[in-house]
Amino acid sequence: ETGVTQTPRHLVMGMxxxxxxxxxxxxxHNAMYWYxxxxxxxxxxxxxxxxxxxxxxxxxxxxxxxxxxxxxxLFLHLHTLQPEDSALYLCASSQAQDTQYFGPGTRLTVL
Amino acid sequence: DAKTTQPNxxxxxxxEPVHLPCNHSTISGTDYIHWYRQxxxxxxxxxIHGLTSNVNNRMAxxxxxxxRKSSTLILHRATLRDAAVYYCILIGGNxxxxxFGAGTTVTVRA
Numbered sequence: 001e002t003g004v005t006q007t008p009r010h011l012v013m014g015m016x017x018x019x020x021x022x023x024x025x026x027x028x029h030n031a032m033y034w035y036x037x038x039x040x041x042x043x044x045x046x047x048x049x050x051x052x053x054x055x056x057x058x059x060x061x062x063x064x065x066x067x068x069x070x071x072x073x074l075f076l077h078l079h080t081l082q083p084e085d086s087a088l089y090l091c092a093s094s095q096a097q098d099t100q101y102f103g104p105g106t107r108l109t110v111l
Numbered sequence: 112d113a114k115t116t117q118p119n120x121x122x123x124x125x126x127e128p129v130h131l132p133c134n135h136s137t138i139s140g141t142d143y144i145h146w147y148r149q150x151x152x153x154x155x156x157x158x159i160h161g162l163t164s165n166v167n168n169r170m171a172x173x174x175x176x177x178x179r180k181s182s183t184l185i186l187h188r189a190t191l192r193d194a195a196v197y198y199c200i201l202i203g204g205n206x207x208x209x210x211f212g213a214g215t216t217v218t219v220r221a
Contacts, residue, residue, distance in 0.1 A: 002154070002156070004154075031207065033207070042211040042212055042213055042214075043155070043209070043211040045208055045209065045210075048207045048208070050207070055207060056207060056208065090154045090155070092154070092155075094207075097202070097206060097207055099145070099157050099160065100157070100209060101157065102154030102155045102156065103154050104153055104154050105153070105154050
């Protein structure tokens, strides 16, 4: 238990669906992250929020839309995804640029 | 981004030490050396980090070469629960980004 929770843990969606991934951190951190981990590939940083402002967006397609309403919550809104978007989506938090703590991930399958 | 090089895999017997090397010849003076590990079906987990001096915590030890161009993560007595992918990552002072490579897959034999 790292203090970072993610829901749902598993999600299956069609290409025309709209869904959202949720992340919540209970550590009092001020930075939150979304990473993507595809099979046989290293983790890829998608988005970084610091003090609820987006500070990094790593050329992620617009079908992924992040939202950070406060320092404890982070969402990833998904729409019109492709099968190649199937992956493990990981959320992390940190205090500034200090150690990052990861959640358990959401396993996403796009049919 | 400063790069790291790690062996693809290592095997160990239970209760024996494991030494995981990492080369980072282009490390800058402000880069911290971090180690994370990822157990099957879980998110990455912080293990240890250091700048210049060797570091110890309840999970592992980190030995840093004097020129900082390499480091070694030491698991003193491997258990089956230590089977994971171990990542060596350099993080600069103003950098939010963790650049994960392929890491080293550690297998522990009972």
